[in-house]
Amino acid sequence: xxxxxxQSLLDALDEPAMAIDHGVVRHSNAAxxxxxxxxxxxxxxxxxxxxxxxxxxxxxxAAGDVEITGIGQFGRPWTLSxxxxxxxxxxxxxxxxxxxxxxxxxxVDFVANASHELRTPLSTILGYAESLADDADLDSxxxxxxxxxxxxxxxxxxxxxxxxxxxxxxEAVRFVTPDDRVSVAEVTASAVENAGxxxxxxxxxxxxxxQLPAVLGDRAQLLQLVDNLLxxxxxxxxxxxxxxxxxxxxxxxxxxxxxxxxxxxGIPREHLRRVTERFYRxxxxxxxxxxxxxxxxxxxxxxxxxxxxxLEILSTVGAGxxxxxxxxxxx
Ligand SMILES: Nc1ncnc2c1ncn2[C@@H]1O[C@H](COP(=O)(O)OP(=O)(O)O)[C@@H](O)[C@H]1O
Ligand SMILES: [Mg+2]
Numbered sequence: 563x564x565x566x567x568x569q570s571l572l573d574a575l576d577e578p579a580m581a582i583d584h585g586v587v588r589h590s591n592a593a594x595x596x597x598x599x600x601x602x603x604x605x606x607x608x609x610x611x612x613x614x615x616x617x618x619x620x621x622x623x624a625a626g627d628v629e630i631t632g633i634g635q636f637g638r639p640w641t642l643s644x645x646x647x648x649x650x651x652x653x654x655x656x657x658x659x660x661x662x663x664x665x666x667x668x669x670v671d672f673v674a675n676a677s678h679e680l681r682t683p684l685s686t687i688l689g690y691a692e693s694l695a696d697d698a699d700l701d702s703x704x705x706x707x708x709x710x711x712x713x714x715x716x717x718x719x720x721x722x723x724x725x726x727x728x729x730x731x732x733e734a735v736r737f738v739t740p741d742d743r744v745s746v747a748e749v750t751a752s753a754v755e756n757a758g759x760x761x762x763x764x765x766x767x768x769x770x771x772x773q774l775p776a777v778l779g780d781r782a783q784l785l786q787l788v789d790n791l792l793x794x795x796x797x798x799x800x801x802x803x804x805x806x807x808x809x810x811x812x813x814x815x816x817x818x819x820x821x822x823x824x825x826x827x828g829i830p831r832e833h834l835r836r837v838t839e840r841f842y843r844x845x846x847x848x849x850x851x852x853x854x855x856x857x858x859x860x861x862x863x864x865x866x867x868x869x870x871x872x873l874e875i876l877s878t879v880g881a882g883x884x885x886x887x888x889x890x891x892x893x
Contacts, residue, residue, distance in 0.1 A: 565589070568647070578634075578656040581647065582607050585621065588651065597634035597656070616642055623652055629659065639663055675841045679722055679856070683715035718850070725857040729840070732783065732864045740780035740869060743892055746811045746818050747774050749781065753788035754809055761796045764805040771812040777889040779869055787865045790858040791822035791885050797852045799824025799883060816891055823884035829877040837875065838863040
């Protein structure tokens with residue numbers, strides 16, 4: 563291959579790449595020079611890549627892939643790819659593994675968190691079930707009390723499992739764009755009606771613009787979205803006497819703006835960007851007591867993503883929280 567061809571081939575690659583000829587860097591691309599230094603062309607590869615473990619694979623010239631951390635930048639994970647090209651030259655590419663590692667860590671954390679969330683109620687259930695089974699002298703009042711605790715904890719496990727299944731169902735159709743014409747006005751009205759029974763202490767106001775155009779969506783998922791936001795507003799936004807929840811939908815430029823706002827205590831700034839993570843809660847005990855699973859906003863986020871919408875959570879401590887969802891208007 564002519565040397566100009568090799569150079570233009572390297573220039574077309576996004577990842578750091580070099581062509582090496584008998585231990586000397588003949589060509590490199592901009593990404594490689596940015597990582598390893600501008601003067602690497604013409605240098606001995608041992609000076610260009612000062613990484614003993616990487617050199618152990620490059621110098622013998624055998625083709626292969628190795629996972630190596632710390633080339634050019636401390637702690638950065640790479641796949642070092644070595645391929646023979648013609649006339650004894652080697653093509654070296656560094657493929658960034660940071661994103662794959664982050665995704666794998668998220669998956670591992672998620673399994674660990676889900677197991678922990680399920681084990682806690684299960685331990686309680688076991689403890690009380692053992693008392694019921696083993697203590698023959700237990701009076702009926704205690705029996706009833708223990709039975710009620712077991713029922714409550716089992717219900718909590720069921721809610722967690724239902725939310726986990728919901729999440730995985732939504733993820734399974736992530737790339738399938740929903741195509742039913744859904745009326746946001748109807749969905750918000752249904753959600754408010756469902757919520758009304760659980761919200762004795764606060765008033766819910768529904769403020770929907772007339773003749774709102776439809777969105778392309780999955781009605782069940784959009785209802786679940788509004789349900790989750792409303793239940794959060796009722797659960798966390800209604801602690802003092804004068805609480806008002808406002809559910810609003812209006813038309814914007816190409817979007818339907820759907821907003822659920824409360825005048826509750828708000829979410830402290832440092833927690834705000836994390837509340838859509840699975841199992842993340844500001845006050846875990848409070849969430850548990852009130853029947854939360856820590857998955858509601860993660861579900862909301864996934865539904866919004868599937869509908870190609872946007873999600874914003876605006877909150878001021880002491881003033882309230884507004885969750886704003888924008889959904890594209892159906893063509
Ligand atoms: N309207 C709100 N006002 C105050 N805090 C909220 C509100 N909505 C959500 N949060 C906080 O975000 C956390 C995550 O919410 P969510 O994912 O729905 O889980 P859950 O409600 O099951 O705890 C809640 O535990 C709560 O701390
Ligand atoms: Mg919730």
